[in-house]
Amino acid sequence: MGESNRIFCFGEVLWDEVEGADFPGGAPLNVAYHMAKDDRFDVHMISSVGSDAAGKRMLSLIDDWSINARFIQSNDEYPTGRVIANVSDKANVSYDILRPVAWDYIRVDGKLRAYIPENGCLIFGSLACRNSVSRQTLFNLLSQTCVRVFDINLRGNYYAKETLSTLLSHTDLLKINEEELAEVTRIFQPTSARAPEQVQLRALMGRFGIKETIVTRGADGASYYTFDERVDVAGISVPVSDTIGCGDAFLAAFLRHRLGGATVEVALTHAVLTGAFIAEQPGGCPAYKLADLDAFMKSKLG
Structure with a gap:
C-alpha cells in the first residue's frame, strides 16, 4: 500500500440513538472522524443529509472535526439518517437502521x-448500497484508479450476492470480521465452509483479485493476509462502554499508519489498541486528542 494523504469516505452519515441520547455515527463517518485527527490527511466525506435540523447539526459537527464536506449533499425529500442502537449486550450491539433516509x-x-x-x-461499505441510487453512485466511483478499501460491514438483510460480488471485485484492501467471513464464504464458496480461515480467505482473495485482507476478532486481536504473508496481533481486554465504532476506529488507525509508511505489524498493533481505546468510551466518535490515544497505547505497550 503506497503513501496517500487524500481520503474519501463514502456512505452513511447518521445519528445513533443510544439509550435516548444521540451520537454522530455511520461507519464511513466514524472512519473519517478518526482519520481527520491526523493532520497529515485531507479527509472528505461523500454522503447526503436531510435539509432538516438534524442535518444542519451534523454538518456543523463535521466542519468542527476538520472533515471536508464539499461532497455531502443536502436532500429536501428525505430526512437525515438515524439508527436505534440496542446496547443491552455491550459486546454485541444491535441496530435498527431507519429507512428511507438521505444517505440512501x-x-x-x-x-x-x-x-x-x-x-x-x-x-x-456494503450498507450504503441498500438503495439503488447510492449503489449506482458508488459503482461509478469504484472504476476510479485509486486505493479502494472495502469495510464489508454486513448489516441485517441489507446485502445481496450480486452487489457484494461487484464490491469485492473492486477491492484492494478488505476488512472483514470472523462472522462476516463465514457469511461471505457461505454465499460464494459454501464447499469451503469447514476449511481453515487461511484457506477460505485466499480462495476469496483469488476469486476477486483482492491484494490484502484484514480479519478482525474484537478483543482477540486481528490478522492481516496477502497471498504470501500472514501477520497476527493479539488483542487486549478493557472495560467496555460499548463496541459502537470500534471496528471503524481500528480501520482508521491501520490506514493512518500504513498509508504513512509504517510496517503491517506496526499498523495492525496500533489498530488493535485504537479499537480498545474507543471501546472504553460511549459512541463511535468520542472526543479525544491523538495525545490521549498515544498515552493509552504507551500504558498498554509498556
Missing part, C-alpha cells in the same frame, strides 16, 4: 471523479 440517495457528482487522485484512498 447519494447522487453522482461529476466533479468528484476528477478530484480523486490515483494515490487517493476510497473507503466504502
